[in-house]
Structures are given as C-alpha cells and as structure tokens.
Amino acid sequence: MELSVLAALNAARQARKGSLLATYLATGRSEVLIEGDAWPETLREAAEKALRTGKSGTVDIEGASVFLNVHLPPPRIVAIGAVHITQALARLAPVVGYDLTIIDPRTAFATPDRFEGVDLVADWPEDVLPQRPLDAYTALAAVTHDPKIDDFALAEGLRRGCFYVGALGSRKTHAKRLERLAALGLSETQLSGIRAPIGLDIGASSPEEIALAVMAEIVQAFRRRALSGDPA
DSSP states (O other), X not given: OXXXXXXXXXXXXXXXXXXXXXXXXXXXXXXXXXXXXXXXXXXXXXXXXXXXXXXXXXXXXXXXXXXXXXXXXXXEEEEEOOSHHHHHHHHHHHHHTOEEEEEOSOTTTSOTTTSTTSEEEOSOHHHHTTTSOOOTTXXXXXXSOOHHHHHHHHHHHHHTTOSEEEEOSOHXXXXXXXXXXXXXXXXXXXXXXXXXXXXXXXXXXXXXXXXXXXXXXXXXXXXXXXXXXXXX
16 A cells, blocks of 8 residues: 555544545556545545445446445544433443443532443533544534533534534423524524434333434434535
C-alpha cells in the first residue's frame, strides 16, 4: 500500500470519518474516498451503500471490477442519565457492536456498582463533552428528564451532527424542550432532528423494553443516515 494511501486512511480514522479504499482489480490502481470529500460520480452509489452497510466487497463499475474496502469509525452511544433505561442499554449496546458512555452529574445514580464495566462519567455534560466531543458516528440519547442535564447535551448533539439524537419525555414535555433549545439558537431544521418520544414505537413500558426500542431506533438511524459526502 502506498504511503499516501495509508496516510489518508489514518487521517480519516483519527478524524472519525468513514473512508473507502477503491482498488481496480484489473490494473491495481487504488484511490481513497473520504466521507465529506467529493466522490467520483461513477463510484457514488456503490460507495454510499458500502459506507452505510459497513461491508467490503467487489462491485462492477462501468465494466470494471472494483474492490471497495470499507473503514468505519466504531459507532458509539453517549447516554445522558445513569438510570434504569441506561442500565439495560449497557447490556444491549455491546451485543449490537456499539461502544457506550454514560454521563450523569448525579453521583447518587452514577455509581460503579450500578454500571459495572461501563464508561461512566459522573460530571455535567457541559464539562465532559468539550473534552470528549460528539461526532457524526455518535448517537446521543438524553434520558434524565431534567432540562438542566439534558438540554446542553441535546444542543451539542444537534450542532455536532450526531447521526441520532433522542430524548425521553411526552410530546408536551418535548414542546417545552423545543422552546428552550430554540432560545439557545438552534434552528427549526436542527430541532426537527430530535427523536422524541425516544425509541421506536413498540408499545414499550418497562425500562428494558424502552432500552430495546432506543437501541432499535439507533440502529435504524445509523443504517439510514445521511452521509457527509452526499450531495446537498
């Protein structure tokens, strides 16, 4: 592999951007496609599919066999709230292949014995997230029901382009939330990206069922996400 190709792939990995190494099998010529850059029109459809599925493979491009080697950052979930829902989510996320971080300043809830083996941060989101920034491969789930804890994280998730932003609460609660976030400068377009009430509608009632609904909605959002290389 050429050093320039390796450098481009490493740079994409460090920036937590998706990338593809497209190799034309007949000639051995390779090119790197970085999510967010301009892509050759001939490769766009196949590249988008590969990035969304995360699956490498050979495709036919205008009669030429091209192997697309996919490199994706590990998708992750940042959950705001050390609650019963996130206890269940902590068991589900690794099974589906997601890293999980839980942030909650309430030290009575954010205890290691309740979240053994979980990346748990007992601090305010506004203090944590500037040091551990969100990105397009992060799902943000706010489940404390406390605006003082949830609102900053939700605003940050929208501004940073998280592929999923969800919040717990009724429609009435969400309407008030939208008013507060609008006052923080979020646009109507940005606010429309919040999934609320959080999770797919499966009739969930227990914390475990809500966690399952949230996990399913996150997977759905990831597989159907817009790519930063998509045309505007």
